[in-house]
Amino acid sequence: MSNISKHLMWLAIAIFGAFSLGVVALSQGESINALWIVTAAVSIYLIAYRFYALYIAKNVMQLDGNRPTPAVRLNDGLDYVPTHKNVLFGHHFAAIAGAGPLVGPVLAAQMGYLPGLLWLLVGVVLAGAVQDFMVLFISVRRNGRSLGDMVKEEMGVVPGVIAMFGTFMIITILLAVLALIVVKALAESPWGTFTVAATIPIALFMGIYSRYIRPGRIAEISLIGFILLMLAIIYGGQVAADPNLAPLFTFDGKQLTLMLLTYGVVASVLPVWLLLAPRDYLSTFLKIGTIVGLAIGILFVAPDLKMPAVTKFVDGTGPVWSGSLFPFLFITIACGAVSGFHALISSGTTPKLLENELHAPLIGYGGMLMESFVAVMALVAASIIEPGIYFAMNSPAALIGTTPESAAAAISQWGFLLTPEMLQETARNVGETTIISRTGGAPTLAVGMAQIFASAIGGPGMMAFWYHFAILFEALFILTAVDAGTRVGRFMLQDLMGTVVPALKDTQSIAGNLLASVLCVSAWGYFLYQGVSDPLGGINTLWPLFGISNQMLAAIALTLCTVVLFKMKRQQYAWVTLVPTTWLLICTLTAGMEKIFHSNPKIGFLSNAERFQAALAQDQILAPAKSIAQMHQIVFNNYLNAGLAALFMLVLLSVVFYGIKQCRIALKSTQPTTHEAVGNLKSA
Amino acid sequence: MAGPVLEKLKALNGYFVQTAHLMVGVPSYQNYLDHMKATHGDDKPVMNYEEFFRERQAARFGEGATRISRCC
Numbered sequence: 001m002s003n004i005s006k007h008l009m010w011l012a013i014a015i016f017g018a019f020s021l022g023v024v025a026l027s028q029g030e031s032i033n034a035l036w037i038v039t040a041a042v043s044i045y046l047i048a049y050r051f052y053a054l055y056i057a058k059n060v061m062q063l064d065g066n067r068p069t070p071a072v073r074l075n076d077g078l079d080y081v082p083t084h085k086n087v088l089f090g091h092h093f094a095a096i097a098g099a100g101p102l103v104g105p106v107l108a109a110q111m112g113y114l115p116g117l118l119w120l121l122v123g124v125v126l127a128g129a130v131q132d133f134m135v136l137f138i139s140v141r142r143n144g145r146s147l148g149d150m151v152k153e154e155m156g157v158v159p160g161v162i163a164m165f166g167t168f169m170i171i172t173i174l175l176a177v178l179a180l181i182v183v184k185a186l187a188e189s190p191w192g193t194f195t196v197a198a199t200i201p202i203a204l205f206m207g208i209y210s211r212y213i214r215p216g217r218i219a220e221i222s223l224i225g226f227i228l229l230m231l232a233i234i235y236g237g238q239v240a241a242d243p244n245l246a247p248l249f250t251f252d253g254k255q256l257t258l259m260l261l262t263y264g265v266v267a268s269v270l271p272v273w274l275l276l277a278p279r280d281y282l283s284t285f286l287k288i289g290t291i292v293g294l295a296i297g298i299l300f301v302a303p304d305l306k307m308p309a310v311t312k313f314v315d316g317t318g319p320v321w322s323g324s325l326f327p328f329l330f331i332t333i334a335c336g337a338v339s340g341f342h343a344l345i346s347s348g349t350t351p352k353l354l355e356n357e358l359h360a361p362l363i364g365y366g367g368m369l370m371e372s373f374v375a376v377m378a379l380v381a382a383s384i385i386e387p388g389i390y391f392a393m394n395s396p397a398a399l400i401g402t403t404p405e406s407a408a409a410a411i412s413q414w415g416f417l418l419t420p421e422m423l424q425e426t427a428r429n430v431g432e433t434t435i436i437s438r439t440g441g442a443p444t445l446a447v448g449m450a451q452i453f454a455s456a457i458g459g460p461g462m463m464a465f466w467y468h469f470a471i472l473f474e475a476l477f478i479l480t481a482v483d484a485g486t487r488v489g490r491f492m493l494q495d496l497m498g499t500v501v502p503a504l505k506d507t508q509s510i511a512g513n514l515l516a517s518v519l520c521v522s523a524w525g526y527f528l529y530q531g532v533s534d535p536l537g538g539i540n541t542l543w544p545l546f547g548i549s550n551q552m553l554a555a556i557a558l559t560l561c562t563v564v565l566f567k568m569k570r571q572q573y574a575w576v577t578l579v580p581t582t583w584l585l586i587c588t589l590t591a592g593m594e595k596i597f598h599s600n601p602k603i604g605f606l607s608n609a610e611r612f613q614a615a616l617a618q619d620q621i622l623a624p625a626k627s628i629a630q631m632h633q634i635v636f637n638n639y640l641n642a643g644l645a646a647l648f649m650l651v652l653l654s655v656v657f658y659g660i661k662q663c664r665i666a667l668k669s670t671q672p673t674t675h676e677a678v679g680n681l682k683s684a
Numbered sequence: 685m686a687g688p689v690l691e692k693l694k695a696l697n698g699y700f701v702q703t704a705h706l707m708v709g710v711p712s713y714q715n716y717l718d719h720m721k722a723t724h725g726d727d728k729p730v731m732n733y734e735e736f737f738r739e740r741q742a743a744r745f746g747e748g749a750t751r752i753s754r755c756c
Binding site for chain 2: 075076077078079081083084086087088090091094095098171215216218219272273276277280281284285288341344345348349353477480481484485487488
């Protein structure tokens, strides 16, 4: 009887989810409530978890609750700690949630909310969550080894080195694009710049406090830091309103870029307790708190979506980013549906904390469903804004000009209602001088979040506070990622350089550290500067490169998972990883080819290079270049970007080549050939 | 009547604090103490909380930590 009622419950969830999705998909022309999107998403997550995740756990992985995990076998109270599953879920989710799932869906909203929503749901169920879950599983079976190590062990040294090199390149592009988002959000915004700058002295104070005054009191110092942050936001409003103080915190993109580069070098050689760790506390807790707050806010306010379900820009002519729905929508959404970076987290600290193999579906698959839900909320936040405002904020100045009049005229022509007064009023409400061409996703998300939060708490008078709260929330964890990422890049580089000049390997040497830091920062700084000076907003170039590289890492991780399934002699289940791998291969390789060879200079790097070269041949200067030297620079940058895209494709194809080879060898073998760690208790 | 509810709330708060700490890379200190006592008895030096906290901080971000602890 209880069995039947359980089935009835799942049937009810399925029907309710299908109905919600029907409302979302079929209500063309009339605005729908955001709650329909939320209920459709949650029903699909529940069904996918209950049926697909548990199918994978039972049949594909054959998880064994009696097999001691590395946390149990190698328990040392430090790295390997058996952890309660809900606690570990929180830890894992905090590690995978970041700027990616927030920015991608905002950018994707230019095609309407429906295409993005569908890919977020389908992608996470069949690709993203499967990847996180599978990588967690194979890492747990190998004492929590890292992705790079596992590729080396199961596929060979050469693909291992190729995969690690690819990871370094991805980190470089990632840091550049994250830094670009911060620059775009803070440019010409004294309020935002003051608040974000204030986080540095606040973090330094917190660092000293928790090192010397009251060591290790994380809750206490985080609370003090949080209060100081809120005061910084409030005082930032006064700074922006003060004619003497405001200019001190008003910078253009290039000035902010230089500051960010200096910050990157200095921060990455400071002791970790002084700046990085306290900033990590602030950004982690603020991130989780804001995500929870946003979820409650959407449920409580239940806003209507103003963005159409599908806009005319599905044909690829959109102003926010160029390229048609296939493959670029899938590249743009990135982390919320499938993120290769998660493979690094699922083979990082999480597998060393897993108490029981049977918890893996909740942590691996469930954690990623939660991430997808964050992305759905970001999509909602971008879609409740007036579409005209959305396009004014996300279109480059080259298309809509820099005045409210020119922007309103251009966007009205595209068929979205917008008046100069609407732009001015929105800017005034959020406490900024202008919101035109605030590309990069973060400011748009901040406006959407401010609308939701202000409807719940404080009303329109609090819009400006909530807008800058949202900007701070994003800038804070992006800066933490820039700091931590530069460090990781620096260590990788020092390791690499150390093979040539052993002295440079010494991480105690200040000269060696500084050199590696400068090199690492220059690498991402170059792409950042290129993005900041790009008339099409930079996001147009860098975000697809990031999306392609991130999805390629996912394809590499899934290739590894496929190889492991073949080696376990479970090839009859390999479709679970082969289907998403194939899709990612098709998507990323098509996108890569189009970014290199497409005849439209807005999409193809080579045709853009040729356009500038043709102008150079006739001694013409094309905007944004102001001199012949800048013209040459643009040509060079486009060739460089084309080369980078080609390199990513080469990395992926070679790993896939080795993957196929390993699968064929495994097929010939009559018994399993994996390198699983022995499951005996207490064997190190 | 209030007893079990209070106990439950305490346990819940314990999990909450533990989760928050683990999010920034600091696992349960009590668990570390229990582990040291159960496995090594008195023959291995046990770090006090301050040392434990510093050790974990260095392990999360410090020299040579090429593992990525957060995502984009």
